[in-house]
Amino acid sequence: MLIKTIFSGFGGQGVLSTGQILAQAAMLQGRFVTYLPSYGAEVRGGTANCTVTISDEEIASPIASEPEFVVALNQPSFSRFQNLLHSGGFLLYNSSLVEPAFVRGDIETRGVPITELAQKIGNVKVANMIMLGAFIAVSNLLAFDRMLKHLPDILGAGKAKLLKANQEAFERGYHFIEEHAHGD
Amino acid sequence: MTKKLMYGTHAIGEAAIQAGCTCYFGYPITPQNELPEYMSQRLPEVPGGVFIQAESELAAINMVLGASVAGARAMTSSSSPGISLKQEGISFLAGSELPAVIVNIMRGGPGLGNIAPAQSDYFQATRGGGHGDYRLVVFAPASVQEMADLTFHAFDVADEYRTPVMILGDGMLGQMMEPVVMPKPRKGKKAAEKDYILTGAKGRPARLVKSLILDTKDMEEHNWKLVRKFKRIEERETRWEGYMLDDAEMVVIAYGTAARIARGAINRLRREDSNLRVGMIRPITVSPFPVKAIRDAAQTIKDFFVFEMSTGQMVDDVRLALEGQGTIHFYGRPGGVVPSARELGRSIARRYYQAIRKRKQ
Amino acid sequence: MKKVYQRPRSLRDVPMHYCPGCGHSIIHRLIAELLDEMGLRDSAICVPPAGCAVLAYYYLDIDMVEAPHGRATAVATGIKRVRPDNLVFSYQGDGDLAAIGTAEALHTANRGENITVIFVNNAVYGMTGGQMAPTTLAGMKTTTTPAGRKPKSEGPPIRVCELLSGLANTVYLERTAVNSPANVIKTKKAIRKAFSVQQKKAGFSLVEILSPCPTNWRMDTVASCTWIDEVMAREFPLGVIKEVPC
Numbered sequence: 188m189l190i191k192t193i194f195s196g197f198g199g200q201g202v203l204s205t206g207q208i209l210a211q212a213a214m215l216q217g218r219f220v221t222y223l224p225s226y227g228a229e230v231r232g233g234t235a236n237c238t239v240t241i242s243d244e245e246i247a248s249p250i251a252s253e254p255e256f257v258v259a260l261n262q263p264s265f266s267r268f269q270n271l272l273h274s275g276g277f278l279l280y281n282s283s284l285v286e287p288a289f290v291r292g293d294i295e296t297r298g299v300p301i302t303e304l305a306q307k308i309g310n311v312k313v314a315n316m317i318m319l320g321a322f323i324a325v326s327n328l329l330a331f332d333r334m335l336k337h338l339p340d341i342l343g344a345g346k347a348k349l350l351k352a353n354q355e356a357f358e359r360g361y362h363f364i365e366e367h368a369h370g371d
Numbered sequence: 372m373t374k375k376l377m378y379g380t381h382a383i384g385e386a387a388i389q390a391g392c393t394c395y396f397g398y399p400i401t402p403q404n405e406l407p408e409y410m411s412q413r414l415p416e417v418p419g420g421v422f423i424q425a426e427s428e429l430a431a432i433n434m435v436l437g438a439s440v441a442g443a444r445a446m447t448s449s450s451s452p453g454i455s456l457k458q459e460g461i462s463f464l465a466g467s468e469l470p471a472v473i474v475n476i477m478r479g480g481p482g483l484g485n486i487a488p489a490q491s492d493y494f495q496a497t498r499g500g501g502h503g504d505y506r507l508v509v510f511a512p513a514s515v516q517e518m519a520d521l522t523f524h525a526f527d528v529a530d531e532y533r534t535p536v537m538i539l540g541d542g543m544l545g546q547m548m549e550p551v552v553m554p555k556p557r558k559g560k561k562a563a564e565k566d567y568i569l570t571g572a573k574g575r576p577a578r579l580v581k582s583l584i585l586d587t588k589d590m591e592e593h594n595w596k597l598v599r600k601f602k603r604i605e606e607r608e609t610r611w612e613g614y615m616l617d618d619a620e621m622v623v624i625a626y627g628t629a630a631r632i633a634r635g636a637i638n639r640l641r642r643e644d645s646n647l648r649v650g651m652i653r654p655i656t657v658s659p660f661p662v663k664a665i666r667d668a669a670q671t672i673k674d675f676f677v678f679e680m681s682t683g684q685m686v687d688d689v690r691l692a693l694e695g696q697g698t699i700h701f702y703g704r705p706g707g708v709v710p711s712a713r714e715l716g717r718s719i720a721r722r723y724y725q726a727i728r729k730r731k732q
Numbered sequence: 733m734k735k736v737y738q739r740p741r742s743l744r745d746v747p748m749h750y751c752p753g754c755g756h757s758i759i760h761r762l763i764a765e766l767l768d769e770m771g772l773r774d775s776a777i778c779v780p781p782a783g784c785a786v787l788a789y790y791y792l793d794i795d796m797v798e799a800p801h802g803r804a805t806a807v808a809t810g811i812k813r814v815r816p817d818n819l820v821f822s823y824q825g826d827g828d829l830a831a832i833g834t835a836e837a838l839h840t841a842n843r844g845e846n847i848t849v850i851f852v853n854n855a856v857y858g859m860t861g862g863q864m865a866p867t868t869l870a871g872m873k874t875t876t877t878p879a880g881r882k883p884k885s886e887g888p889p890i891r892v893c894e895l896l897s898g899l900a901n902t903v904y905l906e907r908t909a910v911n912s913p914a915n916v917i918k919t920k921k922a923i924r925k926a927f928s929v930q931q932k933k934a935g936f937s938l939v940e941i942l943s944p945c946p947t948n949w950r951m952d953t954v955a956s957c958t959w960i961d962e963v964m965a966r967e968f969p970l971g972v973i974k975e976v977p978c
Binding site: 394396421426436439442445460569570573578581 | 774776779789792793799808809812
Binding site: 214222253 | 374376401402542546547548549550628631632633634636638709711712
């Protein structure tokens with residue numbers, strides 16, 4: 188099994204760090220993994236994206252020309268990366284910011300109001316972790332419990348202060364999908 | 372043996388430090404900026420560590436020359452256009468027989484080109500690049516782990532043979548993250564005694580390190596000496612990896628990122644596409660080139676499929692290695708395009724079936 | 733008879749290849765004397781240039797490494813950062829330092845590298861046959877300015893000491909000449925000062941030396957020395973250009 192996911196959004200929404208956290212978690216669960224951020228001129232002007240590939244065997248290319256999953260945190264990413272998705276792929280989006288006006292018929296979509304959910308936790312900075320939790324629930328790529336257990340290691344000493352909020356956000360996102368199994 | 376998720380550029384930097392590199396000099400250029408940034412943070416923590424953001428690529432490579440002649444393990448890095456500027460210094464390092472490690476995180480070219488991953492500088496890297504009659508030792512990693520391992524090894528090779536060594540990566544290998552086990556210095560292994568470095572002529576005759584040799588006979592001998600040295604390197608340091616060669620009807624030859632994609636394509640073809648018998652020879656040193664490995668393969672295999680992220684540069688070395696034996700098929704994707712394993716697989720399969728048909732006729 | 737002078741230990745006992753009346757041999761000797769007198773020979777590392785003085789390593793009996801044309805200060809930077817306790821100096825001509833190596837010289841000075849530059853200004857490219865240098869005087873005929881240098885299109889001569897004096901990290905900049913016994917003595921004093929600045933780890937020092945090149949100036953040796961006083965020193969005033977107390 189080899190699954191590619193593109194995380195995309197505005198710079199500052201934590202798109203790259205979200206991808207990195209997923210990549211670290213995959214490594215800690217013994218999977219083959221690559222993480223490839225957009226770089227150079229592409230990231231100037233405020234957009235960011237990265238590709239995480241998780242596999243049971245060696246990964247040939249870390250580039251996703253046809254990803255299985257796209258996570259879009261803003262409107263431009265929703266439009267742009269929707270087009271790349273593999274037929275039958277899944278588009279997870281931030282419904283706090285994205286108006287899903289045009290959607291391909293051959294893909295599945297799911298919105299998560301991450302800003303509102305983060306506000307309930309009391310910290311909008313952890314909105315990206317809500318999305319990551321939701322992504323794990325949608326994709327079943329990694330074991331949720333193990334990932335939750337590894338979060339302190341992954342986030343490291345620098346994020347110790349925010350660890351609780353991040354853990355809570357991750358759980359909130361995961362359970363949001365569980366609880367709203369059939370969409371909003 | 373702890374695995375750490377690392378960027379390719381950071382893996383190079385950390386492996387260099389583990390190998391005893393204390394000096395880094397560089398100049399910003401995409402897609403390798405994360406390497407000087409890493410070194411600027413890490414080297415101040417190392418005893419005797421020196422980091423300078425130089426005013427130019429020219430200055431950077433010449434600072435490397437100075438640090439090297441003073442006895443330190445020194446490194447610089449850049450990407451294609453910047454490596455062109457460094458060629459003067461690389462030629463002087465080769466002529467003066469000074470060790471150094473130079474990292475090229477290749478991008479699309481010529482000119483300013485773009486910042487996407489490419490294999491556009493194979494000729495420049497393997498054919499000397501700078502002026503004069505010399506060869507460079509060039510390692511071509513294909514994963515972040517190899518970025519670390521080969522950088523670590525490159526410092527030993529540079530010191531042992533008193534030669535500049537290049538790590539030839541590309542934007543993808545530099546920018547991506549993969550799990551890495553960092554090589555560690557072996558305990559008790561002493562650095563080679565350097566009897567040529569400049570320390571001040573206290574209690575010994577003054578030393579002179581130079582590449583100017585005005586007497587033509589002496590210069591000729593110096594040139595032959597460099598050839599003999601490279602021959603020794605060829606015999607002892609040539610590296611390559613064989614993949615699924617045992618039953619192969621066709622061999623893909625690719626290095627670096629291209630080899631990763633080729634491996635994916637081969638796995639796909641062997642699994643899905645009615646078990647196409649395709650294998651791979653992956654040069655790990657592109658200079659010296661694994662000529663013998665290819666010649667040996669040509670005893671039983673007749674079709675060689677060269678894949679490069681360029682318009683065809685290494686394919687010349689394959690042609691030279693084969694000396695007219697077998698058939699060479701070429702698939703090139705220049706300009707910063709990284710094709711998928713599926714795309715490459717289609718091209719390989721087409722040539723494979725053509726070759727089989729031709730053989731049956 | 734009492735011995736009043738002998739060849740310095742730091743100078744090899746070989747005939748020099750320089751033209752009659754050339755200033756390089758005098759400057760080499762001054763450096764060698766100072767290395768002896770200051771006890772610096774054992775720690776000295778010199779980076780000679782491309783140009784006539786490329787062969788300085790045949791004359792100075794100290795550790796030397798050759799740099800590509802213009803890159804001497806970058807090479808010296810690398811050496812000095814690895815060996816901060818050695819005396820590291822570059823020996824450069826005007827084309828080397830003020831044309832092809834301007835960026836390196838400027839930035840080495842700006843970083844305040846604790847090295848010394850011996851900058852020999854003879855207003856022409858000597859080794860290659862007397863072409864225009866960045867320091868060639870206005871109106872001066874060279875093999876590439878047969879009608880004389882035109883400041884409007886070819887630029888006026890560059891005053892290196894003045895240029896570098898605006899940089900915060902330059903510590904000692906002096907311009908001297910080797911066209912008379914008095915000036916030779918002043919030059920030796922200036923180099924001594926520059927080396928001692930480096931010994932004190934105070935920062936970047938440079939001594940610019942106006943030096944005769946009778947061959948390329950198409951003058952006899954005496955006229956060359958007079959020309960330095962009467963013409964060259966007017967464009968390039970002698971004296972301490974900058975000195976930061978240390």
